[in-house]
Amino acid sequence: KLLLLGTFVHSKTQQDLDFLHKAGIAVDAHGKIAAIERDAHDLSEAQARLLAKLGWDEAEVDVTEAAEGQFFFPGFVDTHIHASQYANAGIFGKSSLLEWLETYTFPLEASLKDLSKARRMYSRCIRRTLSHGTTTATYFATRDVPATNLLADLCLSMGQRAFVGRVCMDRPELNPAYYCDASASDSVEATQQVIDHIRRIDPGFDVVSPIITPRFAPSCSAEAMKGLAELHRQTGLPIQTHVSENPGEIQLVAQLFPESNSYTDLYDKCGLLTPRTVLAHAVHISEEEADLIAHSKSKVSHCPCSNTCLTSGPARVRWMWDKGIDVGLGTDVSGGYSPSILEAARQAAMVSRHVAMAIEEEKEKERAKLTVEEVLYLATRGGARCVGLEDKIGGFEVGMEWDAQLVTLNEINDDGEVHDEDDDHGFVDMFGWETWGDRVAKWVYNGDDRNTKRVWVKGRLVHRRK
Numbered sequence: 001k002l003l004l005l006g007t008f009v010h011s012k013t014q015q016d017l018d019f020l021h022k023a024g025i026a027v028d029a030h031g032k033i034a035a036i037e038r039d040a041h042d043l044s045e046a047q048a049r050l051l052a053k054l055g056w057d058e059a060e061v062d063v064t065e066a067a068e069g070q071f072f073f074p075g076f077v078d079t080h081i082h083a084s085q086y087a088n089a090g091i092f093g094k095s096s097l098l099e100w101l102e103t104y105t106f107p108l109e110a111s112l113k114d115l116s117k118a119r120r121m122y123s124r125c126i127r128r129t130l131s132h133g134t135t136t137a138t139y140f141a142t143r144d145v146p147a148t149n150l151l152a153d154l155c156l157s158m159g160q161r162a163f164v165g166r167v168c169m170d171r172p173e174l175n176p177a178y179y180c181d182a183s184a185s186d187s188v189e190a191t192q193q194v195i196d197h198i199r200r201i202d203p204g205f206d207v208v209s210p211i212i213t214p215r216f217a218p219s220c221s222a223e224a225m226k227g228l229a230e231l232h233r234q235t236g237l238p239i240q241t242h243v244s245e246n247p248g249e250i251q252l253v254a255q256l257f258p259e260s261n262s263y264t265d266l267y268d269k270c271g272l273l274t275p276r277t278v279l280a281h282a283v284h285i286s287e288e289e290a291d292l293i294a295h296s297k298s299k300v301s302h303c304p305c306s307n308t309c310l311t312s313g314p315a316r317v318r319w320m321w322d323k324g325i326d327v328g329l330g331t332d333v334s335g336g337y338s339p340s341i342l343e344a345a346r347q348a349a350m351v352s353r354h355v356a357m358a359i360e361e362e363k364e365k366e367r368a369k370l371t372v373e374e375v376l377y378l379a380t381r382g383g384a385r386c387v388g389l390e391d392k393i394g395g396f397e398v399g400m401e402w403d404a405q406l407v408t409l410n411e412i413n414d415d416g417e418v419h420d421e422d423d424d425h426g427f428v429d430m431f432g433w434e435t436w437g438d439r440v441a442k443w444v445y446n447g448d449d450r451n452t453k454r455v456w457v458k459g460r461l462v463h464r465r466k
């Protein structure tokens with residue numbers, strides 16, 4: 001059992017953060033939040049109140065205190081990341097999507113058939129994303145079943161909550177011969193093998209869950225997409241894919257599937273648009289496509305770093321929200337250069353300003369900009385909604401699970417003095433007069449993994465910064 005004491009910050013609504021001061025959270029042996037106390041006189045009072053409320057003994061709890069200048073924040077949710085491309089993070093040259101896949105991506109993914117290479121890369125990816133505060137990752141693995149199973153094993157043993165997808169791609173004319181499923185039924189059967197494996201290692205899908213993963217329409221036959229949609233109907237498992245990322249890709253989809261009205265309509269006709277579907281990118285969707293996504297309750301993973309790196313285009317988050325679409329954040333490593341969701345949040349704020357600069361009308365221009373509170377919502381509760389875990393993670397409520405990070409800023413004492421000489425402090429300069437809102441904003445714009453001191457998933461300490 002855990003007791004966490006200090007300041008807690010989490011999203012109250014999409015627009016507002018809630019700051020709990022002189023507060024405490026008690027976490028039970030199953031990793032669930034059992035009680036929350038706030039506005040105590042001091043931290044020992046918060047602790048006493050929690051113990052009394054739950055009838056717990058001091059001796060049975062492990063206490064962690066956030067010092068002045070530190071706070072607990074929900075773990076980040078990465079709704080779209082290719083663990084299988086981790087080694088290429090930062091390598092993308094001048095290419096855009098289709099030639100990038102050919103040149104950089106397919107060769108790397110195919111090489112992970114070598115399980116020792118896969119183990120090395122996947123372990124580093126998990127360790128690195130955990131160190132950046134990502135407690136839940138929605139992963140694309142590769143076509144290879146043993147390597148995909150290995151990614152699931154590693155997530156479970158290293159303690160990262162994860163959705164792990166075996167990538168399906170069965171179109172011989174559009175996938176390289178060395179990296180293509182033999183048939184539509186091969187795509188479905190191989191996915192089933194991964195589901196069976198994960199059911200063996202985590203029967204309730206408590207920490208690691210399979211996710212059905214047609215790569216994207218140009219890689220897949222309609223038969224494979226329909227077969228995978230049928231697998232979703234039988235199992236209720238989530239689905240992930242890419243949609244409308246790049247103009248060349250959209251043209252290709254129109255050529256390949258002339259009978260569909262749009263990229264999104266194609267997925268709908270194949271049965272892939274469901275409330276458990278996460279669509280990455282959605283940069284160039286039309287009004288009608290946005291309405292279709294909203295109506296189906298499918299979710300969008302906004303991947304701002306990737307959309308800029310591959311010059312795909314700026315996705316319009318405010319517009320999608322206005323349409324009623326749930327949006328989360330994805331790093332999209334290695335279309336995106338960074339494994340950090342904090343970086344994705346910052347880039348979401350930047351890209352929204354680029355969207356704003358292209359709008360003439362003053363009020364609309366102003367509205368397009370995302371605030372610090374909004375990008376942090378995308379990084380936590382928004383992401384949790386996208387992956388169907390909004391009742392479990394993304395915020396601090398009784399009954400939710402303790403997926404959290406301890407964030408440190410420059411340590412400030414009670415008199416507002418900064419302990420600069422302390423090597424252990426974070427890497428955001430604080431001067432002592434900042435409000436808590438200012439502190440969080442500085443973290444979002446200037447922080448990195450050095451600010452993330454500890455990370456827990458389901459109550460288990462999974463990362464501790466030395």
Ligand code: GUN
Nearest residue numbers: 105215216242306332335
């Ligand atoms: N579309 C199909 N495959 C991929 C991929 O691996 N990354 C990105 N960003 N888009 C894709």
Ligand code: ZN
Nearest residue numbers: 242280332335
């Ligand atoms: Zn992607």
